[in-house]
Amino acid sequence: MIGVVSYLVFFLTIAAILAIAVLGLNLHWGNTGLFNGGIAAFFGMGAYMTIILGGTPQAGQFGGFGLTYPMALAGGVGASGLLAWLVGVATLKLRHDYLAIATFGVAVAFESFVRNTEWLTGGAKGLRGFERPLEAAIGDPFLFNLCFLVFVLLVLAAVTYGLGRLIRSPYGRLLRAIREDEDAARSLGKNPARTRLASFIAGSMIIGTSGGLYATFYAFVSPDDVLPILTFQIWAMLIVGGAGNTKGALLGAFAIWAAWTGSGWVLARLAPVEMQLYTGTMQYILIGLVIVGMLLWRPQGLLPERLVISQSGGGAARRSAQSV
């Protein structure tokens, strides 16, 4: 029984870390209508910078500045914000598909950079030598994982609460206005370009936080962690869960990660011995079926966005509208 609990703690930690990234993407796409195809770049920037700043010095490896953990994580978040600012200034004039391709290109360039710049990022062998915060003090591995899960859940709760407040605020209405009709927003004196950039940077910093926590948990990062499949996974989580609302984003993250890992576990259990070699390939098919199935069943997502129609008129206006 303790084994199952130990595994669940581990599973929930990763799901929660990915959920933070999904919330960042939700701010981009769900709230502001920005199609960010380069999640992996911001995730990776957070991860790499956290390890470079917070790691212990290792022979033949750059970094190891040994900063305290909060500083290292903040550095990672800040670095992804900086990257988002640079990318945003360059690409946010683009819309929809073009923005998607441009940001995807940024992610591919980032992965290429970390894979080839061996002196800075360790190349394909990645960066290690990160001491997980308080691990030595806690001692017991299960207890450490539990404490780390609590920490990640606290960060997730903080981000959820912060974004929830943001969405219900006037700033949230501004984001939705820009998403729905930019010209109308501009005609009311709002600055869509600046708002879009601010939202892009904020969402990317949230994704960077997720990357930093990911690198902390594994105490290791390599170019294989920032491949396009990560962008796909986060997108799938958002779309299946329901873009545009926080609860949907969270549900999608846990559901898709459960499907991703569960499919492997189920296939390993049920497939006959002769087929064991092919369970890996079958797992991809199964994951695809789950995602497609969920979208066929509920294309708007598991928890669709409830559109808020701001009515300042109150009861009379609504009644007259209904009678029409």
Place this chain on the structure above:
Amino acid sequence: MKMSHTGIRTAAIVAAAALSALAAAPGIARAEACTIRIGAVLPTSVDWGRPIAATAQFAVEVANKAGGVNGCKVEMLLRDTQTQAKVGVDAAKAMVDIDKVPVILGAVSSGVSMPILTSVTVPAGVMQMSCCSSSTSFTRLAAAGKTKGLWFRTFATSRVQTSMGAMLAKEKGYKKVAVFYKNDDWGQDMVKLVSADLKSVGIEVTAAVPINDGQPSYRAEVTKALNPRPDALYLALYPKEGIAVVREWISLGGSRKMVVANSLKSDDFRKGVGIKYLGDLVGTDTSSPRTKSASAFVELYKSRFKKEPNGPGLANSYDATMVVLLAMQAAGKGAGGAAIAAKVAAVTDPGGTPVEANVDGFKKASALLKAGKTVNYQGATGAVKFDRNGDVSAPAVVWTFTDSGVKETRYIALEDVNAFIAKLK
């Protein structure tokens, strides 16, 4: 177009039926006296990963034919890593926590083996044996005491290959060599080592070109290497990319003189390029000492898979699994990861009785180990012996291609390999 409810219901019923058919299929729930489990986390969804997993399964079959381990049938739980760290680590964690395996075989890429090692196996006291992770980071991690003696790999350090490659290039009189390397942790290691080794013997490295997997064309990379007109090539590639690069290279008029690593010791490569272009190619590999055990494994493999065991990681995978199973036999029933790891030395003792890597060898070894004696496992990659960091080094062999396969032309004993490496420094 909205799918009707009946449509979705039918699809769900069909899916459920398919899954239950899989579950009810024969070959799953066999009532056995006892079963012990080991876990394997390997990239089975990648083309070169599947043969590695198949060879590991084959080693388990051999052990079961020889009577199993500690009188129990061995079952290998195989999970895919998808070459993603988080998927591989999750699979390993599930096997360690839920299936309670004492040993994990895996993974292949260092980017997956490392997080498994640091977040799953070492904290849980589970032994981890990798067939194919090449990064020097593991040696440093072990030397710093962070692996607690639980980490081993049957992947001989790349230094053996690159130093022998440099020696061959020098003997053949090449003055300028261009290097093509696979752009992953193994390839990046190889290019660093081989460039240093080639320079030490006075050969100029005119270009070191990374090759990324799965590109439709390598013309740009080949042109870059072609310009300085090198005498020969050094290749640290896997067969699929190797074929594409070499064909492009030869068709653009590049030199046919090549020195290659053991990853290209593959029938696919020979057939894909064509033997008439491979006359001037020499390759290096790690080898067994000149005993008949080396051919014992090859014959065994050929009788099972109907082809030669040529391909990256196959022999290493076999040895990794066999050493693990023999160590479990030596450690006794119900032993945990640390106890099994402690018995690896008893299985690879140079002073122990030599045993071959087949069914008879396993039976002989089991009996000796149960009696408390030590054995010297003669594996597919050589007389495997781990140093205190879990690394192996091995004697080397030089090979060339023939019309029908591969021919080993020269054997270089371990002492000579080490002496040459020392001279290079």
